[in-house]
Amino acid sequence: MTTVIEAVGLTKHYRGGVHALDGVDLRLDANRIHGLLGRNGAGKTTLMQVLTGQLVRTGGDARVFGADPFEDAAVLSRTCFIQESRKYPDGYRAKDVLAVARELHASWDAAFEERLVDDFRLPLDRNIRKLSRGQLSAIGIIVGLASRAELTFFDEPYLGLDAVARQRFYDHLLADFGEHPRTVLLSTHLIDEVAALLEHVVVIDEGRVIVDADADELGQRAFEVSGRSDAVEAFAVGRELLHTQRLGSLASATLLGPLDPASRAEAESAGLELGRVSLQSLIVHLTTDLESAREATTKGARR
Numbered sequence: 385m386t387t388v389i390e391a392v393g394l395t396k397h398y399r400g401g402v403h404a405l406d407g408v409d410l411r412l413d414a415n416r417i418h419g420l421l422g423r424n425g426a427g428k429t430t431l432m433q434v435l436t437g438q439l440v441r442t443g444g445d446a447r448v449f450g451a452d453p454f455e456d457a458a459v460l461s462r463t464c465f466i467q468e469s470r471k472y473p474d475g476y477r478a479k480d481v482l483a484v485a486r487e488l489h490a491s492w493d494a495a496f497e498e499r500l501v502d503d504f505r506l507p508l509d510r511n512i513r514k515l516s517r518g519q520l521s522a523i524g525i526i527v528g529l530a531s532r533a534e535l536t537f538f539d540e541p542y543l544g545l546d547a548v549a550r551q552r553f554y555d556h557l558l559a560d561f562g563e564h565p566r567t568v569l570l571s572t573h574l575i576d577e578v579a580a581l582l583e584h585v586v587v588i589d590e591g592r593v594i595v596d597a598d599a600d601e602l603g604q605r606a607f608e609v610s611g612r613s614d615a616v617e618a619f620a621v622g623r624e625l626l627h628t629q630r631l632g633s634l635a636s637a638t639l640l641g642p643l644d645p646a647s648r649a650e651a652e653s654a655g656l657e658l659g660r661v662s663l664q665s666l667i668v669h670l671t672t673d674l675e676s677a678r679e680a681t682t683k684g685a686r687r
């Protein structure tokens with residue numbers, strides 16, 4: 385597989401000791417939809433800004449299509465970056481933004497643009513400042529999709545979009561990706577909504593990559609058991625526990641590790657039910673529960 389994005393020890397530090405990126409190692413393959421997930425302030429936007437040459441890195445190396453993206457016009461012409469906080473010049477109407485984007489992207493599909501404008505009901509003649517939050521997001525989505533750039537970054541592209549419009553975005557992205565494969569890096573907090581789209585998932589936390597895995601493999605990383613609390617507790621002994629929940633005499637536990645045949649048999653003979661862990665729960669547990677568990681262990685060891 386061709387690598388489109390490669391980062392080695394990538395750092396971006398700000399004054400005041402902020403390590404927005406703190407040694408990011410990453411390789412993203414071509415023609416896949418990659419998810420970039422993580423909590424607020426984890427470093428997702430910073431990573432995209434460095435990879436699109438909008439920010440200068442402090443250290444390490446970043447390659448996009450094999451070149452340094454910073455001020456490399458050839459790299460940037462193959463890239464489309466959709467950012468939620470984009471500012472437009474005074475007096476611009478929605479159709480002016482689309483006209484500029486059309487000029488910038490060699491693979492722009494005007495017929496697709498037209499369909500998307502209809503589908504997202506974008507008022508083309510309205511001044512950009514008068515558009516609703518959702519309509520502004522729709523502009524970004526239309527540009528990101530119709531540009532058909534070889535590499536598209538969507539940074540939280542759908543602030544303010546209603547559930548119907550978000551579903552349309554997912555449907556269009558998936559259908560168009562099927563016909564015109566390209567590389568997409570999508571950052572979002574609506575993890576379960578996009579889980580089915582993602583082939584590969586990167587989770588960053590405090591500027592570091594904590595998960596870098598194919599979505600299928602990630603689904604095998606944890607499982608849930610539920611049933612009588614004493615049976616759940618007994619089953620959890622010796623296993624890495626991510627999370628537990630109790631309700632009266634019943635409990636459920638999220639455990640790390642693949643569900644091998646022996647564990648399955650053990651759970652079944654203890655009368656426990658087995659279930660999958662959603663991508664969102666897994667990531668929430670990995671970025672919060674594991675952290676607290678490790679903190680508790682470190683504190684315990686220090687005592």
Ligand SMILES: Nc1ncnc2c1ncn2[C@@H]1O[C@H](COP(=O)(O)OP(=O)(O)OP(=O)(O)O)[C@@H](O)[C@H]1O
Pocket residue numbers: 398399402403404422423424425426427428429430431
């Ligand atoms: N110009 C700046 N000066 C100082 N710190 C900054 C600057 N820009 C970003 N940061 C900090 O860098 C960290 C990473 O920010 P970033 O915007 O990349 O996070 P994010 O993962 O995109 O968050 P969110 O999901 O909330 O959008 C945060 O702690 C943020 O406060």
